[in-house]
Amino acid sequence: MAAMVATGAAQRVVIVGGGFGGLRLAKVLADDPVEVTLVDRRNHHTFQPLLYQVATAMLDPAAIARSLRAIFRRQANVEVRLGHVTGVDWDVKQVLVAEGDPIPFDVLVLAAGAVTSDYGIEGVAEHAFPLKSPEEALRLRHHVLARFERAVADPVLIDSGELNFVVVGGGPTGVEMAGALVELIDNVVRKDFRSVDVDRAHVVLIEATDHLIDPFSPKSRQNALETLAARGVEVRLGTTVEAVTAAAVHLAGGDVVSTRTLVWTAGVRANPLADALALAQAEGRRIVVEPDLSVPGHPDCFVIGDLAASRGEDGTLDPQMAPLAQQGADHVAEQLRRRHRGLATERFSYKNKGVMATVGRNAAVAELPNGMRFRGRLAWVMWLVLHLQRLVGYRNRFEVLTAWGWNYLTSDRTARLMIGSDDEVTGPT
Numbered sequence: 259m260a261a262m263v264a265t266g267a268a269q270r271v272v273i274v275g276g277g278f279g280g281l282r283l284a285k286v287l288a289d290d291p292v293e294v295t296l297v298d299r300r301n302h303h304t305f306q307p308l309l310y311q312v313a314t315a316m317l318d319p320a321a322i323a324r325s326l327r328a329i330f331r332r333q334a335n336v337e338v339r340l341g342h343v344t345g346v347d348w349d350v351k352q353v354l355v356a357e358g359d360p361i362p363f364d365v366l367v368l369a370a371g372a373v374t375s376d377y378g379i380e381g382v383a384e385h386a387f388p389l390k391s392p393e394e395a396l397r398l399r400h401h402v403l404a405r406f407e408r409a410v411a412d413p414v415l416i417d418s419g420e421l422n423f424v425v426v427g428g429g430p431t432g433v434e435m436a437g438a439l440v441e442l443i444d445n446v447v448r449k450d451f452r453s454v455d456v457d458r459a460h461v462v463l464i465e466a467t468d469h470l471i472d473p474f475s476p477k478s479r480q481n482a483l484e485t486l487a488a489r490g491v492e493v494r495l496g497t498t499v500e501a502v503t504a505a506a507v508h509l510a511g512g513d514v515v516s517t518r519t520l521v522w523t524a525g526v527r528a529n530p531l532a533d534a535l536a537l538a539q540a541e542g543r544r545i546v547v548e549p550d551l552s553v554p555g556h557p558d559c560f561v562i563g564d565l566a567a568s569r570g571e572d573g574t575l576d577p578q579m580a581p582l583a584q585q586g587a588d589h590v591a592e593q594l595r596r597r598h599r600g601l602a603t604e605r606f607s608y609k610n611k612g613v614m615a616t617v618g619r620n621a622a623v624a625e626l627p628n629g630m631r632f633r634g635r636l637a638w639v640m641w642l643v644l645h646l647q648r649l650v651g652y653r654n655r656f657e658v659l660t661a662w663g664w665n666y667l668t669s670d671r672t673a674r675l676m677i678g679s680d681d682e683v684t685g686p687t
C-alpha cells in the first residue's frame with residue numbers, strides 16, 4: 259500500500275460535511291491537539307436512515323436531525339461553520355466556500371456524502387421525489403397527504419392515478435418506504451379520509467433486478483418480498499423505468515403506470531463537489547483514494563464515507579452505508595495520530611457489521627456477518643434498538659421512542675401536518 263510519513267503536526271483539520279463520517283471524526287478528535295473546523299451547507303446533522311419515517315408521517319424532522327452547533331457546544335476544539343464548499347485551492351491549502359472567506363487547512367477531510375442519481379432517465383429530476391434530506395422528506399409527506407385531499411375534492415381524479423404511489427428502487431430504503439406507505443394508508447388515511455375510497459389507493463415497488471434488498475441472502479430477500487406482497491404492495495421485479503412525467507411512469511416494454519407520486523430511491527452518486535476538485539474518480543463518481551484513504555498526490559487530504567471509492571482487498575468498492583463513513587472517520591483520526599508520532603499510515607479495512615431492513619410493523623430482516631439471520635418481530639425489535647442507539651442525542655432518541663411507542667399502541671402516525679407549498683393541493687396539474 260502507498261503508506262506515507264508526513265512531517266509536522268496536523269493542527270488545523272478542516273472537515274467538509276457533518277454527516278455520519280464528518281460528525282464522527284470531529285467527535286473522536288476531541289482530545290487530540292488539533293483545531294477542527296467542521297463545514298456543512300446545512301446547520302444540522304441528519305440521520306438519513308429514518309427519513310422515510312418523516313415522509314410517511316411517523317416522525318417530525320427535528321426528531322432525526324440535530325443542530326451541529328448544539329452537538330459541539332461543549333467541544334472546545336471544534337468550530338462549526340455554515341457554508342457551501344465549492345472547491346479547494348490546493349496550492350495555498352484553502353477550502354473555498356460560497357459564503358465568506360476561504361478556510362485554511364493543514365489537513366483536509368472530505369466527507370460530503372452522496373446525492374440522488376437519476377441515471378439520466380428522462381423526467382426523473384423534474385418529477386420524481388428523492389429522499390436525501392429533511393426538506394425532501396417533508397415535501398414528499400406534504401405531497402402524499404395532498405393526493406388524498408385532492409381525492410376528497412375531486413374523486414374522479416382517482417381514475418387517473420391520483421392515489422397510485424410508485425417507489426422505484428428495491429434496496430432497503432425502497433422496501434422500507436413502500437412498507438411504510440401502505441401502513442400510512444391502511445392505518446391513518448383510511449380513518450382520516452372517510453369520504454375517499456381508500457381501497458383504490460395502490461403502492462407499487464419497482465426494481466430493475468430480479469430481487470429486492472440486494473445485500474441480503476436469497477432467503478431474506480424472499481421474506482421481504484412476501485411480506486410486502488401480503489401487506490398489499492405490488493412488487494414489480496425485473497422492471498426498468500424509461501421515462502417519468504408529471505402524471506405517469508413509463509416502463510421498459512411499454513407499460514405505463516399513472517401516478518402523481520414517484521419516489522426515487524434507485525441510487526446515489528458522489529456529491530458533485532467530487533467533480534469540482536479535479537481529482538481522479540471511480541464508479542459512481544466517488545473519489546479515488548489510496549488504501550489509507552488519503553488522496554493520491556494530496557497526502558494531507560483524506561476522503562471518507564459515501565464520497566470515497568474505498569475498496570476491500572479483493573478490489574470491490576465498499577458499500578455506501580453509515581458504518582463505512584464512521585469507520586473511515588475512526589481510521590483517519592488514528593492516521594493523524596500516527597503521523598503526529600512520525601509513523602507510517604495504515605490501510606483502511608471496512609468491517610461489515612451486518613445488514614438490516616424493516617418492512618413494516620413487526621417485520622424486518624437482519625443478517626450478521628457470522629451467517630446468523632433473523633426475520634419477523636425479533637429482527638424488527640433489533641432494528642428499532644439499533645436505530646435508537648445510533649441516533650444523535652438523548653432528546654432525539656426520546657422523541658423517536660415516544661413516536662414509535664404511540665404508533666405501536668394506537669397505529670396512529672401523528673406527524674401529518676402538511677407544511678410547505680400548497681401548490682400540490684390547489685395549483686394547476
Ligand SMILES: Cc1cc2nc3c(=O)[nH]c(=O)nc-3n(C[C@H](O)[C@H](O)[C@H](O)COP(=O)(O)OP(=O)(O)OC[C@H]3O[C@@H](n4cnc5c(N)ncnc54)[C@H](O)[C@@H]3O)c2cc1C
Pocket residue numbers: 274275276277278279280297298299300302303304306307308309310341342343344369370371372389390430431529531562563564565578579580581583
Ligand atoms: C433514505 C436513506 C436511507 C438510508 N438508510 C441507511 C441505513 O439504514 N443504514 C445505513 O448504514 N445507511 C443508510 N443510508 C446511507 C447512509 O445514510 C450514508 O451511507 C451515510 O449518510 C454516508 O455518510 P457520509 O458522512 O459519507 O455522508 P452524509 O451523511 O450524507 O453527510 C454528508 C454531509 O455533507 C454535507 N455537504 C454536502 N455537500 C456539501 C458542500 N458542498 N459543502 C458543505 N457541506 C456539504 C451535507 O449537508 C451532509 O451533512 C441511507 C441513506 C438514505 C438517503
